[in-house]
Amino acid sequence: MSTPNGFPQHSRVCLTRSVEGGAVQDLQARKAGKAAKKEAGGDGAPPKIGTPISETLKLLPEELKANMKMKSITPRPPRKPRLERAASLDEKSWRKWRRFRTSQESLTDPNETSSSNGSLQEASPSPPGRSRASPCNPCCQQDSSHSSPDALEASPAGKSRGGASDLGKRASEISSAFGGLLRGKGLAGSKPRLSQIMPARPLPPMELNVAAPSLRTANRIDSDCLDYRHYCQHKFGRVSSSLSDSRLQGNGTLSDSCSTDSMKSTFSVLTPIRAKDVRGRSYLEGSLLASGALMGAEELSRYFPDRSMGIFVATWNMQGQKELPVNLDDFLLPTDPDFAQDMYVIGVQEGCPDRREWEIRLQETLGPHYVLLHSAAHGVLYMSVFIRRDLIWFCSEVEYATVTTRIVSQIKTKGALGISFTFFGTSFLFITSHFTSGDSKVNERKLDYNKTIQALTLPKNVPDTNPYRSSSSDVTTRFDEVFWFGDFNFRLNKDRETVDSILSQHPDTDVSKLLLYDQLTSEMSRGSIFKGFQEADIHFRPSYKFDIGKDSYDSTSKQRTPSYTDRVVFRSRYKDDIQAVKYSSCPVIKTSDHRPVFALFRVKVRPGRDNIPLAAGLFDRDLYLIGIRRRATRELLKRREQMDQRSSSICSIS
DSSP: OBOTTSOBTTHHHHHHHHHHTTSOOHHHHHHTHHHHHHHHTSOOOOOOTTSOHHHHHHTSOHHHHHHHTOOOOOOOOOOOOOOOOOOOHHHHHHHHHHHHHHHHHHHHOTTOOOOSSSHHHHHSOOOTTTSOOOOOOHHHHHHHGGGSHHHHHHSGGGGSHHHHHHHHHHHHHHHHHHHHHHHHHHTTTSOOOOOOOOOSSOOOOOOSOOOOHHHHHHTOOOGGGHHHHHHHHHHHSOSOOOSSHHHHHHTTSOOTTSGGGGTSOSSOOOOOOOHHHHHOOOTTTTSTTOTTOTTSHHHHHHHOTTSEEEEEEEEEEOTTOSOOOSOOHHHHSOSSSSSOOSEEEEEEESOOSOHHHHHHHHHHHHOTTEEEEEEEEETTEEEEEEEEGGGGGGBBOOEEEEEEOSSSTTOTTSEEEEEEEEETTEEEEEEEEEOOOOTTOHHHHHHHHHHHHHHOOOOSSSOOSOGGGOBTTBGGGGSSEEEEEEEOOOOBSSOHHHHHHHHHHSOTTOOHHHHTTBHHHHHHHHTSSSTTOBOOOOOSOOOBOBOTTSSSBOOSTTOOOOBOOEEEEEEESSTTOEEEEEEEEOTTOOSSSSOOEEEEEEEEOOOOOTTSOBOTTOOOHHHHHHHHHHHHHHHHHHHHHHHHHHHTOOOOOO
């Protein structure tokens, strides 16, 4: 199809590509000069390389000039330099290396040119599979093939290096000028597209972990808790619901080892709070069903997904000794369970004269992960409650009460001490007692028990979680979980020789024959004492009475019968709320005639309400600081002793 003047419809585009491709049709125009004159209707001669741009444009047909509405080209001042961000040394070196490789390959590859705007590269022939989509017809591709390097080499001007470089400069000028005119007419309203610059080779590998060393150090896990993350992944199936870097990683934006380490802590339980949740108001605020309740189910599930916590309960009759054990690790931190417990409750009878020193030693042993929630004393009866510092916010006010069972109330060696509080929605009561001593005084011990449950006035201000199941005559019915431990002074109804023979015949774990003569076991089976209480199975030797500093039982003239005087019993309002994990003694502590006895429990915890009096995160800060300071000092002294031993070692030659 042709125009009225005889031009083919695609001749304008073809001519545009011919001129824009470099205006290098010297040889082709000479060979087909006559055909071009007949078809164009003019006597224009092909432009020479040395002719300026304006003379070249005069050679175009008049019809093409009228349709393009050419305007005079006026030189413009150079643009102001564009401000860019400062590049790093790695980026600068990479840019230099890329430019060098590109220029090197341009010199070696005959199919590419070194044009910066990419117009000559588009005009050069390329395989169909690798060429970009073009709106030109096949004739355009045929005409644009005239600007190939083969055609340039065949021309007289391409015989010398100077002519080739001249030709490249002139082609670049013509293509940029004439292409701009054509875009102003034919491509009005569209932006010019530049060819994409592809690297000649794959980019070098880039280090993914670009976080600063200081940030990585700030988010480092404590070496003592390295295995806790894997334990939580295996047990709870989750590690963190913190700042949603998982969404970024899912989109491929970030990687695990990238600088997201500075955005979040390594193991965080905090979740982002949406603004609309904070704006929301509900009449259920602070109740069991509210989503934002401090004691509610949502908060409880975050800290205890299985809704059970670990509790360590211990009792020890210290016999009033001033000397404390050198190391309490075997007592408070036995090696059998893999992990420490969430709460530690230690009751002492006939405690040491310096109660504060005893509490400091406990804090020093448990370390910075635990704080002293509350401690109380009744004469020489001591009780200390330590809890993980993360859980201090979920405790109610701590209350305590005491009972004296002796007639002479001034001598407070026998009696009971109780501490109670609510954790989330579960109420706890811990009682440590020292009952009347004597092999045959079973009835007096039962009287001590009855007086304690009647006279212990708890709770005081903290409301009862289930008042319908409470009794005013029994303090143990007014709490969900009750732990009673101490020196109950119940003995074995057997002579010393028989007990020694049983202990010598059977190993330490098989003490079933001894328990047949245990006073407490028989009284509990009758229901005359500790009603509703349970005791875990006993698999340890009697905790009383030892020679101080030795593993042998009483070798004095009295020859007291070994007995299970130190016990831990428990009861619950709800069935199977308390599960005994371990029940044992600590034979390595020999500063008293009693061995410490401890028990580990898993206790079910329920959500609660925010309308109870809260402890507001209170704990003994002074004790905490002293204990941690001593812990650090002890470690430094240990290291110094090891260095001194190494430096003072003497080698002897025999």
